[in-house]
Amino acid sequence: MPHMEDNGSEKEQLFLQHIQNLPQERLDAIRGHPELVLKEIDEFTYPDGSGVRMCIGDVKGGFIVGKIRERKPKIMVELGGYLGYSAILFGNEISKIPGGRYYSLEVNEDYAKIAYELVKLAGLDEIVTIMIGKACDSLVELQQKLLHKDLGFQALDMVFIDHWKDLYVPDLRVIESLNMIAPGTLLVADNIITPGAPEYHKYVNMSPEERRGYQAKVRNVNGFDFIGRWDLIYKTETKEFEGVIRNKHRKDAVDVTECVGYAKKD
Numbered sequence: 001m002p003h004m005e006d007n008g009s010e011k012e013q014l015f016l017q018h019i020q021n022l023p024q025e026r027l028d029a030i031r032g033h034p035e036l037v038l039k040e041i042d043e044f045t046y047p048d049g050s051g052v053r054m055c056i057g058d059v060k061g062g063f064i065v066g067k068i069r070e071r072k073p074k075i076m077v078e079l080g081g082y083l084g085y086s087a088i089l090f091g092n093e094i095s096k097i098p099g100g101r102y103y104s105l106e107v108n109e110d111y112a113k114i115a116y117e118l119v120k121l122a123g124l125d126e127i128v129t130i131m132i133g134k135a136c137d138s139l140v141e142l143q144q145k146l147l148h149k150d151l152g153f154q155a156l157d158m159v160f161i162d163h164w165k166d167l168y169v170p171d172l173r174v175i176e177s178l179n180m181i182a183p184g185t186l187l188v189a190d191n192i193i194t195p196g197a198p199e200y201h202k203y204v205n206m207s208p209e210e211r212r213g214y215q216a217k218v219r220n221v222n223g224f225d226f227i228g229r230w231d232l233i234y235k236t237e238t239k240e241f242e243g244v245i246r247n248k249h250r251k252d253a254v255d256v257t258e259c260v261g262y263a264k265k266d
């Protein structure tokens with residue numbers, strides 16, 4: 001079934017025009033200031049009164065920024081970049097970590113182009129790389145790229161999962177199969193309550209044995225090469241958020257999952 005949000009990007013083009021038509025003085029003022037670029041996104045409204053949708057926002061985003069400060073990941077990847085809000089918010093934190101790099105994986109070329117303009121405006125284009133394509137394909141490409149850049153590369157330090165909810169598990173199984181998760185890797189997944197990602201929440205809370213059964217039973221839509229790794233031990237905490245955002249009362253949660261070791265193979 002096609003996703004609703006796949007239908008073009010007319011609205012998003014209006015937002016891009018708004019940025020491009022900002023008075024020169026304002027553009028000069030926000031250039032190189034990630035927090036001011038984020039403010040432009042936060043404060044923009046379309047003619048129908050709605051704001052830029054789907055962004056992580058400052059509340060859940062602020063919580064994840066806290067995790068980045070705690071863990072100091074050198075390599076962080078996000079699945080689903082949209083217009084670059086999370087890439088700018090988190091990329092700004094990563095820019096404070098020596099050698100830190102942020103990879104934003106986005107399937108929609110129009111969105112990715114807007115994100116690139118905003119990331120450049122924020123002055124983060126040396127830190128944030130936007131990869132256009134399906135996350136499951138870009139992950140394979142990214143691994144090659146990282147191995148080529150750094151022969152010591154093994155696993156990702158942090159992953160932000162925020163694309164289509166029915167792809168959370170299939171794409172996590174790709175990351176597992178590529179051996180890009182190891183003890184110490186932190187996975188942060190958005191929208192656990194609204195709209196909800198029940199399959200993912202179940203998956204990261206399974207014991208290794210349960211996951212072994214799941215992987216044997218449930219085919220990965222990304223192909224047989226990506227069955228997943230059952231022997232990773234995950235520890236998950238669900239952080240709930242509730243409050244009024246853009247005039248609506250909302251409840252949501254973020255799953256924070258740490259890989260803490262390997263289960264013994266028999």
Ligand SMILES: C[S@@+](CC[C@H](N)C(=O)[O-])C[C@H]1O[C@@H](n2cnc3c(N)ncnc32)[C@H](O)[C@@H]1O
Pocket residue numbers: 054055056057078079080081082083084085086087105106107108111133134135136162163164167
């Ligand atoms: C919720 S938005 C991301 C919001 C962004 N993380 C933020 O906080 O600013 C989800 C994005 O995932 C993208 N997407 C959907 N399926 C994808 C896939 N298979 N690979 C990469 N991106 C995908 C959509 O095009 C959309 O832009």
Ligand SMILES: [Mg+2]
Pocket residue numbers: 054055056162190191
């Ligand atoms: Mg989200």
